[in-house]
Structures are given as structure tokens and as C-alpha cells.
Amino acid sequence: MNPAPRRLLALVAGTVLLSATAVALPATAYAHPDHPVSDEQATDWNNYERITLTKSVGEPIDMAILPDGRILHTARNGDVRMTDPDSGVTEVINNIPVYANSEDGLQTIHLDPAFEENNWVYVFYAPPLDTPSGSAPQTLPAGADESYWDTWKGYNQLSRFKWDEEADALDLSSEQVIIKVDTERGQCCHVGGDIAFDSAGHLYLATGDNTPASAPGANGYAPNNDAPGYNPGYDARRSAGNTNDLRGKILRITVQEDGSYTVPEGNLFEPGTEGTRPEIYVMGVRNPFRMEIDPKTDALTWGDYGPDAGTANPQRGPMGYVEWQSTSRPLNAGWPYCHGPNAAYNEWDFASSTPGEFFDCAAPVNNSRWNTGLTEIPVPATEPQLWYGDSADDQPWPELTDFGGGGQGPMGGPFYHYDPDNTAPGKFPEYWDGKVFFGEFSQNYMAAFTIDGPDGEVTKIENFLPEEHLDSIAAPPWRGIMDMEFGSDGSLYVLEYGTGFFQENPDAGLYRIDYAEGNKSPQASFTATPRSGQAPLTVEFDALASSDPEGGELTYEWDFTGRGEFSEGGVTASHTYTEEGQYFPRLRVTDTSGKYTLISLAVVVGNTAPEVELTLPADGGFFDWGDPVPYDSVITDVEDGDAIDCDRAAWQFGIGHDGHAHPGGTGAGCSGTIPTPSDSDHGETENTYGIFLLTYTDAGDGDVPPATGDASVYLTPKLREAEWAGEINGGQIVDDSTASGQRKVTALEAGDWISFDRFNFTGISGVTLRAAAPAGATVTLRWNAPDGPVIGEIPLEAADGYVSASTFLEDTGGETGSLYVTTTGGVELDSLLFRGNGVAESVGADEGLDALAETVAATELDGRVEKLLSNKVSVATRHHGNGKGDLAITELEEFQDLARDTANVPDSGTAENLFWAAQEVIESIDE
Structure with missing residues (x-):
């Protein structure tokens, strides 16, 4: 999975963003306590506050904190944003062109350890190349040979750019390409992409296995499908399990001044070892989406996502574990041969759907026909420190599932090291010194681990700032933790994805957590109506949702441009914008002690954001996997008028699973048909569903950039x-x-x-x-x-x-x-x-009756009769669904006779039961 990392479609570069930015800032009255903080105080959640820095994050992926406290953060569509806590304003400062199918796009951003001297900023992303649009097929097209798959080959690359201090942006012309990671494109999932440095300056790059969770036949177990004709992207042995491939790995290199790299000593394979890549430090990982290095011990830690099987299967392997691991040495983490407590998978024959032998975790063998590395892997699989999954009876660390609920989404987080000389008011207490933090994307909690050395056991797991406490003080709840970083101020910064999929979610955001005894900062909030339009544009502002945790009085100050001065006003205000451009109106809310919070929104003058309405399919409508589902829309745009360009309408379909989603297909057009996957391939225990998103990006208006509108629906499988x-x-x-x-x-x-x-x-x-x-x-x-x-x-x-x-x-x-x-x-x-039929395409009544007349004389249960029965079911179902009860009963009576004659369905006594029983017989014919 990708944590949902989960955008299937990146928005068009340079689109207008209409989100909120907020930040709480200390007044003179707020001082860090000058007394020691006891362990009891450090774990009293009333002594912490969670402050919204910005809601303008796009589809958030990663962040990096500049030395001056400003925060850079990325979105999958290529946008790089900067949030300035001093002004409360967030702006898009760069857009890096990306290939944006599935989970590909812009991933991580990281500062060079010597950033203050060299201004280098590292970025991992998918360059556009000439990759075909849409999704790669599951199997070879008719008449094609296996060279066809070369069409979908691409790569993700690690680059670095100079930071331009005058422009306050990346200088995209300064790019140095450091390393390319070959991929199969046009499919989901698992990009990885996190970056870290150790104390010696070696760079670590995490990469995903580039293999979908829903690979055909996997059913939530190891996707090792190399059956003839299938897309090679369905076999994780070609990537994570391959000693000669950079995917599904953690790489360790040393970047040189010109952007090239060398390989340091001490990696998993010695340079020159046949069938291996010397850059590999850790192999056998699935999607180590977040990793960190302890700046004091150089311990490398990461969270690794697992497959989706809810239970173990004696013919397939273990339930879908997720992992957290720490190491000071190179190792093989085991995937896709073993996972969790070194539980082995079966070498399943995907061509015949039959079991083989189980992999040997001590000496895995890679028999994939796509393998380019060693057949016998010389490094045994290493059990992680922590693992957990779905089964309530198989949780060695029950805290990891008791703190939250739902699926599993392990996000490796940073170590905290207490600095007694740090005078910042919000720094974390000494109690947390040496602990490593952990975020749960799917279950919405944060934890802190106490670990007995870089390779030792986790001896304590603590629920940090529990959701119940946040709810009790009306603070923003955890919602899809994506990234966590401690700033030089000792506060914890958290980037969160929100609860939706493939888009900028209203509950996504960037937050700061401070240690703050006593009085807490007010919560600033306001709305602006409208948020976009032509000049002159009069906007009404309303801050009634602002509040003070202690219930005190608040004062309100407004700056309508985001670049001017604050002036005192009331809880509501109005302003008319006469010139085109993008503005960042700000509100400052101050309590009686002098603590205040800044919040800003984006208002665009000169281009009205388009509105998208999906008229088909119905939100929550039913379908079966493999059904074609029609969609249609109504798109309105003030500037485009009747000239709606349906080439600007882009859709994507996702396979939802608990709290995340896997990309499942993309396309374009204002209307059409969604070809849903033939199976969710998550196994019978897993709650899966469909997600459909349609976006429309307008043409912009002169110097005002294009804007995007979207609409989405959920689709419900019938079972x-x-x-x-x-x-x-x-x-x-x-x-x-x-x-x-x-x-x-x-x-x-x-x-x-x-x-x-x-x-x-x-x-x-x-x-x-x-x-x-x-x-x-x-x-x-x-x-x-x-x-x-x-x-x-x-x-x-x-x-x-x-x-x-x-x-x-x-x-x-x-x-x-x-x-x-x-x-x-x-x-x-x-x-x-x-x-x-639900919302799927269906055979019309007339066609069904014609088919009945033509094939009623059939005497054998062949394909014609199967079609006949299906059509008869469709006709009766439609009559009943349209309220034509008499016609439905007539169809059922005729169907009853036909079913007895051709399908040998016993009479169950009622028309309804016979109707459905016969349909089950028909469905079983295909199986």
C-alpha cells in the first residue's frame, strides 16, 4: 500500500490553492518554565498543545525544516510549498514537473547536512519522460510479445537543487541528478523515497518494491506472480527480492561535489560481487515510506508496510504484518519471502493457482523469471523489532493495535535528544530524550518507543498525546500522519494527509506540538466567501469558529492582503479586492494573556475555480469487481463558459482498503466508463471498496494560474x-x-x-x-x-x-x-x-427479451443459456427496481420455469428465494 500515499492523480502544475494557514506564536507572557520538568509533568497531556500551522498542503507527502524555522513541504503533483510561521502564510514556491500516475510524483524533500554552507536541497521524484498515459494492462495485449512491457519502463530519481535565498525558492536550473531507480510505470504501488544522512555524511535512500498490493492472485499474500503473459510488475521478487535491483531497498551512498556518488564500505554486498548492486544497505523491504537515523548513534530505523491478508493461510503464508525495524548494520529484511516474525510465504504457482514449497527464511531462493540477480540469496532474513497485523489473537505488542483502530500504516519517526541549552519555549522535556517517535497513518495515533540500543529490543511503547485527550480539548485530531520532524526549537512538527483520498483533504494539515504548561493558545479559524472570482471581488470573512481553550475573551485583527499590517476589527469583516492576483488574508486572534494564533486563507482574484458535479455513478452505489461503471459529470467554469475542454477532465479509480487506498486506473474525459479491476486481490477478510475521483483544471486567466475543482464518490462491492x-x-x-x-x-x-x-x-x-x-x-x-x-x-x-x-x-x-x-x-x-446491477452497465430489457426469444429452445446449459438466464434476471430486477411489481412477478414466474428446465434449481417455495438461488447457480457457472 501506499499510505495512501495514496494519490492516484496529481493535479496540474501551478493550479490555484484555496487552503488555510495558521500558526500560534509566543507573546512576551509565554515563557518556557525555568524549573525542571518531572516525568509526571512530561506525560501530563494537559501540558501540551497542538497548533495548526497551515491547512494548505495539497496532497501532502514530506517536509523539511529550514534553519530559520520556515517549513518546506511537498505534494505529489510536484508542488513545493513554504510555510512561514512568522507571517502565517503558505505559498507554492516551485512546481517540479512529474509523472503523476498512481503513487508516482513528487515524494521527499531533505536538506543537506551542510545546508547553511552549500544550500543543497534533495528531492526524490518521477520525471515525466515519454511514458504512455493511463494504466498499464494486467496482461499482454493480443499479438504482443514481452518486449511490449519495455513501453512502460521509467525511473524515479534523486536530485538536488540549490536554494535561492533571494527568490526564497529552489533554483530548478541548478539540478544535479544523483541516482535513478528503474521502475515499471502505469501501475500501483510503493515508491518509498525517504532520505536521511548519517554522522559521516552518507546518504540513505529508501525505495519501495514497485509492486501492487492487488497483484492478480495475491489475495493479500506475497505478490510473486510471474505467470506467462502477466505484467512483470506483479512480481516483488524482481525488485525487493532481487540482489541486483534498487527497488525495495534502503540504499547507502556518498554524494560527491559534482552530484555523482561513490559507495562507502560496509554495505550489504561488496562492490564487484556478480549479480548484486553495491549501493544496497538493506534489501527485502516492501514500502519503507518513512525512515530516520539517530544523529547520536547512527541507528537506522524505518516503518515498513505489509500486505493485506487478514489471517494466515496454511497454503499461502502469514497474515499481513507491518513492521518497525532498527539496525546499525546491513541486512535482509526478508520481503517477499518472509515477513513479520520471519514467517515464510509459500512459493505459490500463480499460473496454476497451486501451492509449492515454503521459502526458507535462512536461505531464500529467487526463482522468478524476472530475476536479474542471485538465485540463492546469501543473506538470511532478519526479524524486525516490532510487527503487528489484523488478528487480535496474534499481537505480541497489543499497544500497537489498542492505541487506535482500523488498518495498519507504520510511519517511522524521529529520535528526540534533549538540549538543556535550548531556550525555545515549546521544547520537549528531558523525559523524551533518546526515545524514537512513531506515527500510525491508518489508526491515527502517535507513539514513542524506548529501545535498548540500535539493534536492541523495544522495551517500552507509549501512546503520545492520545486522541481522547485531543478530543477533550477540541484540538485538531490525528488524521493520517505522513511525516514527523523535530525542529531546532525542540518542538515536534507533523504533516498529516487527512482522511480522504487522491486530493487535498479538509482535515489535512501541518501542525506543531509544543510543551506548554498553563494557559494554552487560542484556536483561530475563519471562512472567506467567495474564495475566488473576477475583480472587483467582495469577500465576507467570518471568525465565529475561533475559540479559546480557557473560554476567555478574544480580540480579532485582520490583514486582508497577507503582506500588510494588522488592524483591529470584529469577529466578522468584509473587503473588496480590485486587482487581480492571489492574496493571503490573515486573522490574528489573541487571548487575554497575550497568546495569539495566526491563520490565513488563499483568495484568488481573476480566475474562478471550476465546479465539478458527478451525476453518475451514485455516491455509495453498488458494483462487482470487474464491472464497467458509467460516469458522467456537469462541469461549470465562469471563465471557460461553454468551452469546457473535456481533455482537462481527468479521473482515477482507487481500491480503498480500510483507511487507505491503492491506485487502480486512470483516464480522461467528462464522461465515459470506469473499467474496474477484476478483483480487489486483498483476500476475503479485507474490507475493500471503490473510490472514483474526477478533476477539472481550467485554462487560467492571463497571469492568474489555472484552478482545479473535483468531485469524488465511493463505490460499494455487493458483498x-x-x-x-x-x-x-x-x-x-x-x-x-x-x-x-x-x-x-x-x-x-x-x-x-x-x-x-x-x-x-x-x-x-x-x-x-x-x-x-x-x-x-x-x-x-x-x-x-x-x-x-x-x-x-x-x-x-x-x-x-x-x-x-x-x-x-x-x-x-x-x-x-x-x-x-x-x-x-x-x-x-x-x-x-x-x-x-447497481451502478454498473447492464443489458437493457428489450435486448434481454430478444435474447430470450432467440435461445428459449436451447436444451443444454451452454454459454447461450447462461446468457439467457442472466438477461432474464436483469429484466426482472429492473422491473422490480422501477416499481413495476406485476411485470417483475411475470418475469419471475417465467424465469422459474426456465431455471428448473435448464439450471436444475430446486423450488425453494418463494419467488424471491428461487430467483436469487437461480442467480447463484448462474454465477457459479463462470467459476
């Missing part, structure tokens, strides 16, 4: 496991090897319920429930509330095991809402399977 419910009230999730997702919700009694959010039943006419009720029960489906309108009722016969029962659903009017499942008691709920 929903009960344990994936968004909320469970009264029941509990337990493991069950006989359940379809290996788990179930049990002990659902009268008054209990589970709910699923963001459902839309367009094109859905029924549901089949798999449940157990030993004494019999009734399951009732309600809309938008536990006591809301009944849209379906399913009686369950008394039985010792699971039974399947079906019902049609009442029309919900095309609304997107929440489904509540209630019972009369004594129910164990496994899954819900929704019936109908």
Missing part, C-alpha cells in the same frame, strides 16, 4: 461482511473459520443493531443474508436510523448453522444514506449480498 459495519451497537465481532470473511457479528439481541454508512441502492432490488439463528428470528433492514423506515424484512428459520435467506428491498428514492440491521434476538450475522 458486505457484517464485521465491516461502520458501527456495531450491542453485538461483538468474533473469529469463525466457517464465516465467509473468517469473522462474524454474534450476540445480536433485540434492540441491538449494526449500521453501514454511505449506501445507495440505485439498481439494487434485493439482498441475501447469511446468518444463524438457532431459535429462529427476524432480521429487519431500516433506512437511516435504528428505528427508521423498514426497507426489508427477512425471517430466519431455526437452524444449527448458517442459512441464506433473501428479500426484495423497498425503494429508497436514489438517496445515499445508512443501512441499519436490527433483529428480534439470538442472531449471528455473517454477511449481506446485495442483488441487482
